[in-house]
Every structure is written in C-alpha cells, then in structure tokens.
Amino acid sequence: MTAFENLYKTSQKNRVLSPAEIDAFGAELDALRQSVMDSVGEREATYIRNVQKFVRYSEIGGRALLMAGIFPPAWLLGAGLLGVSKIVDNMELGHNVMHGQYDWMNDPAFNGNTFDWDTVCTADNWRHTHNYMHHTYTNVQDVDHDIGYGVLRLFPEQEWSPRFLLNPIMAGFLAVTFQWTLALQSLELEKVLHGDKTWKQVREEFKPIGAKMRSKFFKDYVFFPLIAGPFFLPVLTGNIAANLIRNLWTFSIIFCGHFTEDAETFPEDCLKTETRGQWYLRQIRGSSNLEGGRWFDFMTGNLSYQIEHHLFPTVPAVRYKEMSVKVREICQRYGQHYNSGPFTKQFSTVLKRIFRYSLPTAKPTTLAAA
Amino acid sequence: MNANASLSNSKSLNVVAATFQKIFDSNWLDFAVGHVNPLFSVERTKARVVAFHQETPDTLSIELQPNQNWAGFQPGQFVPVRVDIKGTIHERCYSITSLPGADTIRITVKRQAGGLMSTWLHQHLVVGDIVELGAAGGDFTLPALLPEKLLFIAGGSGVTPVFSMIREALKRRADADIVLGFYARNYADFILLDELEALREKHANFRIQLCITGERMFAEDLVGRFSGKQLKQYCADFADRAAFVCGPAGLIEAVVAHHDEAGLPLSKEYFGLPPVAKTPGASAEVVYLKSGMTVETSEPTLLQAAEKAGLKPKFGCRMGVCNSCTCTKKEGVVRNVISGDIDDTPNSLIRLCISEPLSAVKLDM
Numbered sequence: 001m002t003a004f005e006n007l008y009k010t011s012q013k014n015r016v017l018s019p020a021e022i023d024a025f026g027a028e029l030d031a032l033r034q035s036v037m038d039s040v041g042e043r044e045a046t047y048i049r050n051v052q053k054f055v056r057y058s059e060i061g062g063r064a065l066l067m068a069g070i071f072p073p074a075w076l077l078g079a080g081l082l083g084v085s086k087i088v089d090n091m092e093l094g095h096n097v098m099h100g101q102y103d104w105m106n107d108p109a110f111n112g113n114t115f116d117w118d119t120v121c122t123a124d125n126w127r128h129t130h131n132y133m134h135h136t137y138t139n140v141q142d143v144d145h146d147i148g149y150g151v152l153r154l155f156p157e158q159e160w161s162p163r164f165l166l167n168p169i170m171a172g173f174l175a176v177t178f179q180w181t182l183a184l185q186s187l188e189l190e191k192v193l194h195g196d197k198t199w200k201q202v203r204e205e206f207k208p209i210g211a212k213m214r215s216k217f218f219k220d221y222v223f224f225p226l227i228a229g230p231f232f233l234p235v236l237t238g239n240i241a242a243n244l245i246r247n248l249w250t251f252s253i254i255f256c257g258h259f260t261e262d263a264e265t266f267p268e269d270c271l272k273t274e275t276r277g278q279w280y281l282r283q284i285r286g287s288s289n290l291e292g293g294r295w296f297d298f299m300t301g302n303l304s305y306q307i308e309h310h311l312f313p314t315v316p317a318v319r320y321k322e323m324s325v326k327v328r329e330i331c332q333r334y335g336q337h338y339n340s341g342p343f344t345k346q347f348s349t350v351l352k353r354i355f356r357y358s359l360p361t362a363k364p365t366t367l368a369a370a
Numbered sequence: 371m372n373a374n375a376s377l378s379n380s381k382s383l384n385v386v387a388a389t390f391q392k393i394f395d396s397n398w399l400d401f402a403v404g405h406v407n408p409l410f411s412v413e414r415t416k417a418r419v420v421a422f423h424q425e426t427p428d429t430l431s432i433e434l435q436p437n438q439n440w441a442g443f444q445p446g447q448f449v450p451v452r453v454d455i456k457g458t459i460h461e462r463c464y465s466i467t468s469l470p471g472a473d474t475i476r477i478t479v480k481r482q483a484g485g486l487m488s489t490w491l492h493q494h495l496v497v498g499d500i501v502e503l504g505a506a507g508g509d510f511t512l513p514a515l516l517p518e519k520l521l522f523i524a525g526g527s528g529v530t531p532v533f534s535m536i537r538e539a540l541k542r543r544a545d546a547d548i549v550l551g552f553y554a555r556n557y558a559d560f561i562l563l564d565e566l567e568a569l570r571e572k573h574a575n576f577r578i579q580l581c582i583t584g585e586r587m588f589a590e591d592l593v594g595r596f597s598g599k600q601l602k603q604y605c606a607d608f609a610d611r612a613a614f615v616c617g618p619a620g621l622i623e624a625v626v627a628h629h630d631e632a633g634l635p636l637s638k639e640y641f642g643l644p645p646v647a648k649t650p651g652a653s654a655e656v657v658y659l660k661s662g663m664t665v666e667t668s669e670p671t672l673l674q675a676a677e678k679a680g681l682k683p684k685f686g687c688r689m690g691v692c693n694s695c696t697c698t699k700k701e702g703v704v705r706n707v708i709s710g711d712i713d714d715t716p717n718s719l720i721r722l723c724i725s726e727p728l729s730a731v732k733l734d735m
Contacts, residue, residue: 030708034709041456041457041458042456042457043457044457045454045457045458046457056398056401098693099693100693100696100719103693103696103719104458104719105458105459106452106458106460106461106715106717106718106719107454108414111719112693112696112719113693113696116395127693127694131686131692131693131694132686132687132692135687135691135692136686136687136689136691136692215392215393218392218393219392223389223393276689279689313693314690314691314693
C-alpha cells in the first residue's frame with residue numbers, strides 16, 4: 001500500500017474519498033473561509049479590543065486584590081481573577097492575534113508578527129513552532145513536535161523507550177510548569193539525549209528565552225511582591241497560584257486538541273504529494289472539539305473549536321462557532337468523522353493515552369487510530 | 371542642581387524607565403496614561419482635531435495638534451494620516467498647508483468621489499477626535515538656498531503643498547519673485563485661493579494666474595489645459611525660474627514634457643493613484659526598502675520574487691496559512707492569489723507567499 005492509500009484507509013469512521021471528492025471538499029472549505037473573511041470587520045475589531053481591555057482590567061483587579069490578600073477572600077478572588085487574565089491573554093488574545101487573525105486591522109498593536117504575550121514563551125519561538133511547524137505539519141509523525149512535546153509517548157506509532165514509563169509523571173510535571181516547559185519546547189532538548197544536538201547549541205538558542213524568563217520572573221515574583229511591602233507573601237503566593245491556574249488550564253485544553261481517542265497521526269511520506277484538500281482532511285482527522293457554553297468557548301480561546309481552528313487558523317476565532325455548523329454539515333456529506341465531545345469525556349481519553357502508551361505496545365501495521 | 375547630580379538623576383530615571391519597560395510594554399503604558407491623556411503615546415504619533423474650516427463645499431481644512439512624538443516637517447511635505455474606518459486602520463497622505471513652528475498643523479482635504487478616507491474625514495471626524503500620524507515625508511520642498519525666481523504650477527488640490535512652500539518662500543524673502551499658475555476645471559476647485567490672494571496683496575512680486583479648463587468667468591483668467599504657449603502668456607521668463615509642479619498625472623506629464631524638451635529642471639509631486647500597469651506575463655518592480663534593492667520580477671508571488679532576488683525571506687507553509695512570511699507592503703497594489711482580493715492600501719500587512727504584484731511595490735524587508 002502506498003502512503004496515500006494508507007493515509008486514507010485509516011479510521012473506519014471516515015469514508016475513503018476519491019481525489020475529485022477531496023478537491024471538491026477542499027473547495028467547499030475554501031469558499032466557507034472566504035465568505036466569513038468577507039464579512040470580518042468592525043465587529044471583530046471591536047471584539048478583540050474589548051478582549052484586550054478585559055485582560056488588562058482583570059489583571060489590574062487581580063493584582064490589586066492580591067495587595068489586600070492578607071484577607072483570604074481577597075486572596076482567592078485576586079488569584080482567580082489574575083489567573084483568568086493570564087488565561088485570556090494567553091489563549092483568546094495572544095494565540096489568536098499571533099496567528100495573524102487580526103492583521104487586517106493594520107493596527108501595530110494587533111500585528112501577528114510583532115505581538116507579544118505575557119508568558120515566558122518568546123513570541124518568535126511560538127510563531128515558529130506553533131504557527132508554522134505545528135499548523136502546517138499537524139500530527140505528522142517525527143515532524144509535529146507537539147506530538148508528545150518530545151517527552152511523552154501518546155501514539156502507538158511513536159517508538160517506545162524506557163523513559164516513557166514516566167509518562168504520567170512527565171505529563172503532570174508538564175501541566176504544572178506548562179508556561180516554562182512550552183518556552184523550552186523550541187530547544188528540542190530530547191535531541192541532546194540522542195546526541196543530535198550539543199549543549200552549546202542549546203545554550204545559544206536559550207539566550208532570548210532566558211531573557212524573557214528573567215523579565216517575567218522579575219515581574220511576578222520580585223516586582224509585585226516588593227511593592228506590596230509587608231504584605232509581599234500573599235502577593236507572591238497569589239501570583240504563583242495564578243500562573244498555576246493558567247498552566248493547568250492551558251495544558252488541559254491544548255492536550256484535548258489532538259490527543260483524544262479518535263485523533264489520528266500521519267506518516268511523514270504523506271507530505272510529499274499532499275494537496276490542499278488532503279491538508280484539510282488531515283487537519284480534521286488530527287483535531288478534536290470540546291462542547292461547552294459561550295463562556296467555555298471564550299476561556300478556551302475558542303480552541304473548543306480546535307477543528308475549525310486548524311482548518312482556518314487565520315480567521316478570527318470568534319467566528320469559529322458559526323463556522324462549525326457548516327463544517328459539521330460538510331463533514332457529514334463527505335462521510336468524515338467530526339470529533340467532538342464534552343470536556344470531561346475528551347480529557348479522560350487523553351489521560352487514557354498517557355497511561356496506555358507509557359507501556360510498550362505493538363507498532364501498528366496499518367495506521368490505525370489508537 | 372550641579373551637573374553630577376542631574377547626571378545621576380537621569381541615570382536613575384533611565385533605570386526606572388528600563389525596569390518599567392520590562393514589566394509594561396509601550397502599548398500598556400499608552401493604555402494606562404491614555405485614561406487621563408488620550409493624546410499620549412510612548413512611541414506613536416497621535417494628534418487631536420482642534421478645528422475645522424470648510425474652504426469650499428467639498429474641501430475641508432483640518433487643524434491638528436500632535437503629541438510630543440511629532441518631529442516636525444518641511445513646507446511642501448505631506449503627513450500620513452491613519453484613522454480607524456470600520457475596524458481597519460487606513461492611511462492616506464495629505465500635504466501640510468500650515469507653516470512649521472506652530473503648535474498645530476493643518477491639512478486641507480478635498481473630498482474625492484468614491485474616496486474612502488476623504489469621505490470619512492468629511493463625514494465622521496469631529497473636534498476632539500484623535501488620529502494617528504506617520505512621520506512627515508516627501509522630497510517636494512524648497513531648496514535650502516532660496517532661488518531668485520520661482521515658478522509653481524498647481525492643479526486642483528495639488529495646490530496644498532505649493533501653498534505651504536509659497537508661504538515659506540515669502541517668509542524667507544518678502545519680495546521673492548514668485549509666479550503661481552493655478553489650474554482647475556471650474557472655479558469651485560481653486561481651493562485656498564482667498565488665502566493666496568491675501569498673500570498677493572501683501573507681496574508685490576507674487577503673481578497668480580488662474581487657468582480654467584471649464585467655463586471662464588473673468589477676462590484675466592486663461593482658458594484651457596497647460597501648454598508651452600499658454601505658459602509664455604503668463605510667465606515669459608519661465609526658463610529663468612526654479613520650477614515646481616503638483617497635481618493630477620495629466621498636468622504633471624504635460625509640464626514634464628515641456629520642461630524636458632526645453633532642457634529645464636523640474637520638481638514634481640503626483641496627486642492621485644499610481645498607474646496600475648501590470649498585464650499578465652508582464653513584470654513588476656519590487657523595492658526592498660530594508661535590503662536597499664530594487665528588482666524587476668515576473669514571478670507569480672512576492673515570496674518567489676524575493677527568493678529569486680537572492681534574499682532569504684522567512685517562510686513557512688507557502689500556502690497562506692501559517693503567517694510566517696507576513697511583511698508590510700509600504701505601497702503598491704497586490705492580488706491575493708487564493709481569494710483574488712486586491713490590496714492597494716499603503717502600510718498593509720501581506721503574506722508574501724500568496725501575493726502577486728500588480729504594480730510597482732515597496733516592501734518593508
């Protein structure tokens with residue numbers, strides 16, 4: 001079987017499409033994207049400006065409350081509010097703006113190429129590893145570094161090695177320290193383990209990352225506690241808690257994006273001849289949605305619509321909900337499985353993967369979804 | 371306060387500012403201070419609308435008070451004005467009609483039929499609004515040493531930079547010998563004429579000749595488009611004068627042809643859109659501003675053009691998705707090869723991998 005046939009004979013939940021059907025499928029999605037982008041304008045500009053105001057005012061409110069954090073209710077509310085601010089800055093604002101979703105505004109404050117978010121991950125590294133590598137090569141084995149982030153084994157196609165016995169511990173560690181470990185992702189430290197990279201190279205690449213880490217560490221763990229004077233402890237612990245809240249939440253949502261039960265990975269060979277329509281199919285098969293209300297959508301940065309995000313990364317994410325109706329309908333007509341479910345259910349299948357693939361499993365002969 | 375104390379004060383101020391920048395970026399500072407002073411910005415030049423003056427039914431002068439980032443201008447230069455129209459920031463350049471040294475600057479905007487920015491400025495701008503400005507630009511200025519005799523030829527709203535230059539010339543030398551040939555289709559288009567005539571009253575050596583292509587109303591005005599013969603009628607010694615022309619392409623081309631033939635130098639500034647010349651298969655000129663290169667290309671996309679030119683632009687998916695090749699198009703017209711959309715706005719972000727040049731293009735790379 002050729003890689004092409006392999007690719008399109010995978011999960012039984014998907015009908016095998018002919019090349020003509022795949023082209024038509026792609027054309028329908030192109031048309032959907034164009035019709036939405038034609039209507040993008042003042043509403044979306046106002047929306048993203050309001051999101052930024054929300055991030056800023058909730059940060060001010062959270063930090064102010066933590067100054068009075070000696071009172072437990074103020075501490076709880078402050079840490080929570082600051083955590084929410086960091087989540088929205090990270091997801092609905094930062095991630096989406098950096099995709100270039102708001103470049104059409106011609107506003108330097110929302111320029112995807114120059115925008116920086118309030119986490120230790122440098123914007124330039126993120127733009128490279130996420131916008132380019134992850135989105136172009138989504139779920140392609142040995143190319144998409146997000147499959148396991150170099151430290152986890154989540155699919156049977158990944159070769160087992162004893163270090164993966166630590167899967168659950170590594171996952172927990174990743175979750176708690178997510179903003180720091182994500183910042184280190186572009187260093188690809190696992191390559192040093194295999195001798196494919198030297199520490200010298202790592203040290204060089206680390207320079208801009210280290211600079212940003214120091215400045216953000218200073219902001220949350222030195223500056224704000226200092227200006228609180230005698231009340232520095234609640235501010236310090238509150239900032240730690242807010243960062244932890246953000247880490248755990250972003251980890252959970254992001255891991256539900258591509259590691260749920262029905263998510264598929266693809267062999268590197270498929271990239272050689274992939275057409276635009278096939279690229280769309282791979283995005284759908286490698287992604288999964290989460291069902292929740294409007295606030296859930298907002299707090300996930302609309303990654304509850306991971307499928308739509310992967311089909312249309314440059315469309316303002318606030319439009320994904322409306323697009324999902326049409327995407328679902330197109331998938332149904334073409335016999336493609338639309339992977340969607342409630343958060344708890346989807347997340348439980350991710351946990352299952354973390355535990356199952358910590359142990360050696362037989363390498364699949366065909367590319368079966370796990 | 372002695373020198374040492376003030377030096378250490380400024381050093382500690384720099385440390386404080388540097389610390390602040392680590393924690394709050396310039397956008398955050400703009401946001402915070404903006405609550406009390408919306409004109410404030412760390413890096414961006416903003417201006418408040420302080421007054422309007424309706425020059426003619428379709429020409430509006432707008433007086434703007436810029437913030438501390440405004441670096442001034444030379445008479446004859448233009449200023450890029452940026453406003454948010456329906457969620458997108460649009461930019462157009464307007465000649466400054468006031469003189470340097472004042473607290474405010476004035477632009478005079480003619481409402482163009484179907485013009486997005488000019489219509490919006492006329493209909494929606496109110497006193498107190500804040501707009502953004504770019505740095506003043508343009509080479510259409512007076513030389514440092516004022517020539518003995520000057521000839522200005524202006525067509526319609528092309529009189530705006532000329533107006534500023536005439537004021538400056540008369541300020542430098544009250545008896546400067548200046549001839550202004552002012553061209554328009556009809557009398558309503560002679561904008562700023564009352565101010566020019568007031569200057570003429572005060573300066574004996576400043577002459578104005580109105581030339582109308584439509585219906586003439588006064589005997590002293592000339593009829594018809596620019597020609598060498600017509601020029602001799604109102605300015606026999608044109609060959610002795612430093613010459614400046616500004617207006618629509620037709621007028622400029624006529625004056626350029628005349629002066630070229632006579633072997634005379636000429637300063638010019640075009641008002642109006644650049645010609646969109648590219649036919650399929652034809653080549654387009656691409657200027658890479660940061661690399662200092664100009665290239666003629668017939669490559670289908672700007673990414674391929676840059677690579678062929680030996681530049682190593684950042685790229686990713688090469689299919690318009692990942693945004694890695696995004697770059698600022700300073701000016702020019704491009705077509706999105708996936709959607710077919712045309713982009714002719716100055717200072718807009720484009721993805722090189724899916725942009726086809728349709729005219730001469732200037733890129734910020």
